[in-house]
Structure formats: structure tokens, C-alpha cells
Amino acid sequence: MITQASVQTSTAFYQRTGGDPPVDFVRRHGLFDLYDKHRTFLANEVVFAEGQPSDFIYKVIKGVVRSYTILAGGRRKIHSFRLGGDIFGIDSSGHREFYAEAVTFVEVMVARHDTPNILSQELYDVTIQELIRLRRHGLLLAMSARQRVAHFLVDLAQRVKQADILDIPMNRQDIADYLGLTTETVSRTLTQLETEGLIGARVSRHIVLRDVFALRRLSEGM
């Protein structure tokens, strides 16, 4: 189910009065700048599902979104987590190739993903960034559990701009499905990193990165 939107933004130029803004108006500006249609989702609500038409792209204002695929065997593989500022929902023009779900309470902006004959520079850049991210994630999945978990911590810390104290918004299952591990292995690996002094003060989803350099070295394949 889809919860209804809150409307005001600090950066909004266009005040929505009801109905969508005219498409031409949206087109002539940035992807999201003037299109202040907001939506909110409760934790675990579906943002979009595999197979649905992919008419919109999303920008995260608040909260975390996971995008994933269910494999034939029933396992879930999470491709990425989207944090504040991230844009997602770029897909084959046509239909969704994966699911997107709110991990926490989420607020997003929505922009029309028009038939691809309108190509903005911004959209292309976002796509290239996504490409690079996926390539990195591929590297990650070829590494050891230690390296994957280290990468996850360093990457998350950087993205949420928390230098060394980290509040992890997702649960162990999410992390495991993202890293291609089991929750048990994630847990054990965290315990191991703690024993070695790389992380500390671990209270479930609250972790202190004690040796960011070592973690970073690990995460880069050393």
C-alpha cells in the first residue's frame, strides 16, 4: 500500500495545488527541482514491484530504500540501498526489473520518467553513477566475508556522513542479502572485527568504527 504525500518542501518553486503539474513544465527543468510531488512509505511498504510499468523515478529525501530481486529458489538478493539524496528507479524503459521497498520510514520525491526520447543530462549522469556502483558491488561479491562486511560499514559511514559512529538503519537479514552472506556470518564477522579492535562499542545497530583505515584497506581487497 502507498501512503499519501506530504506537500511542502523548502526548495519548492512550484506549489502543487492538485493533480500533477503539466508535463512540459516538468520537462523544461531539472528532474526533481520543480516537481515537488512527495510520497511517504512506512517501513516494509513496497515502493514499486517487479513487472510494473516504470513511469517514474524517485529521489530519497529521508529514510532508506532497498531494491532487490527474488531468485527462482526463493532467496532474496538486494542490489542496493538508497539513502538520502539517492535517485533510483532507472530501469529498462518499460517494466520494472526489480522490487523497491522501504527499509525505514521513507520520504521520496517522484519525477516522471518519460519515454526515453527525452534525455536529460542529469538522468544520464545518474545512470552512469548507477553503473559504476553496480560494478563495485560486483567486485565486492567476489571478496571474503570480512572484506564484504568491512566494505559495507565504510561505504555506509561515508554515505551517511557519519565519520566513525554508525547507526545502521537496516537489519542483519538486509545486510546479509546485500552482501550475499547469511545473517549468522554477518554477526560472526562483526564479532571478529570487534575482537580485532577494528570496530567497537557494538550495540546491535550502533557501531563505532575504530580503525577506518584498516577497514578501508580490507574493503578494497587487501
Next chain:
Amino acid sequence: MITQASVQTSTAFYQRTGGDPPVDFVRRHGLFDLYDKHRTFLANEVVFAEGQPSDFIYKVIKGVVRSYTILAGGRRKIHSFRLGGDIFGIDSSGHREFYAEAVTFVEVMVARHDTPNILSQELYDVTIQELIRLRRHGLLLAMSARQRVAHFLVDLAQRVKQADILDIPMNRQDIADYLGLTTETVSRTLTQLETEGLIGARVSRHIVLRDVFALRRLSEGM
């Protein structure tokens, strides 16, 4: 080293007489249609290297190209193999994020990858396809060795349009680095698949797919 080009194409409208065609001329048409600059590479020659400016994109006419990254620990991760018809070299506007090397003797067409303010629909589509491919590869890397090898065989067979008799152009190390396994595991897995009757008549790089359905089911995560 970069070997010099052969010039004539069957589909060429524009005969190169010396120097590059004027950029505007290239822009107004398809990415490759009128830009018949060909290059050839011997096996293991570098097409481009990490860090180089990314001014061109390539289309494979003949042969196989591998693109890869060297991890900090010295290991090599192959992101993809490019076969006939594939377009590659889409990257962050700026500099190459990975290496591209010829696996076999390779013939490519080259097109200018202009500053991204000129965006062709074709280029965008290629980028989206690449995105989808990388996402699939991510799924793959979260599966078992059996599943990865099965996926590799099925995917390759489909791409080279060889229904069930497969001539594999790359060696075991390439396959291993692509699948995130070791050569030994690839070998053992092939032997196992042979024992089970899924593949047969295996002579090094020549493999018969005996049970494509079973292989396909494996490759999809069952």
C-alpha cells in the same frame, strides 16, 4: 600496443580517406553506422586501460574482449566479456574505470564518445542494457559454483547463438575471474556437470550442452 585498422566495411556509407570524419557528421547519425573506423587487436592486447580518458566507445565486430579491474590484493575481477555486436566503453564521462583487453583476435569499430551533452537514444539504451547485465551478474555472484558455471555456459551459448555445441573462446582463468571462483573449482564443476549428464563430449574448450533446460534452471537460482 595498438594494431592499426582495416578500413572497408560492407555497411560503410562513409569512406575514410585520411584523418577522422568531421565530428558533426558523425553526430547526426547512429553511433556506428557511418563511422567505419576499425581497429584490430591481437589476443591479450590492451584496448584501453584504467585511468585513460574515455573518449571513445567500441563495438565488437569479431572476437572477444574482457573488461576487468585489478583489486588492491592483486586479484583480477572480470566484469564482462564482450562478444560480436556488443558495445562497450561506456564509463564515467572522464576517465576509464577499468581495463579492456582482447581475449582472442579482435576487430572493433570505434565511435567518438562525445561530451555527454550530446545524448543519443542509442547510447542511452546501451547504457541501460549494461545496467541490467551488471545487475544479473550481481545475482550470479551470490549463487553457488554449480549455478555460476551453469549460468556461464547457458549465457554464452545464447550469446554466440550456438544452441548446444559450445566453443569457449576464453581460458579457465578468465572464466574463474569472471565467476569469482578459482580455475580448479571451474574445472571440478564442469567435471561434475559432465558426470551428471548435463554436459558432455568435453574437450577442453569444446563442450556439448546435453540438458539446456536443467542448466537454465540451475542458472536461475534453483
Next chain:
DNA sequence: CGCCTAATTGAGAAGTATCAACAGAAGTGG
């Protein structure tokens, strides 16, 4: 035919998954 590299096989070590039990957090209702 003989050499050289690639591929396979073997044995043992290491890493990760699985199944099960336990501990800790967070929420619920009295």
C-alpha cells in the same frame, strides 16, 4: 615428436552455511 602451457585431479585447510539454542531489545498490556 617433443616441448610448453592449460586443464584436471587429489588431499587437506579454510571459509561459509545450516540447524539449533540462547540472549537481548523493543513493544504490549496490565
Next chain:
DNA sequence: CCACTTCTGTTGATACTTCTCAATTAGGCG
């Protein structure tokens, strides 16, 4: 505010998978 319930995370024991190192066999090519 506290007991109760439930969900999430941790730990333990064991099985299975994959890696590592070493030896052997097969293929490709002069």
C-alpha cells in the same frame, strides 16, 4: 513500571563448499 511476548541478533556445533598447494594429464604448436 514491570512482567510477558515477540522479534532480532549472537553464539555453538557440525556439515558442506570452495580454496590452496601439489602433482599429473591433456592439448596446442613448433
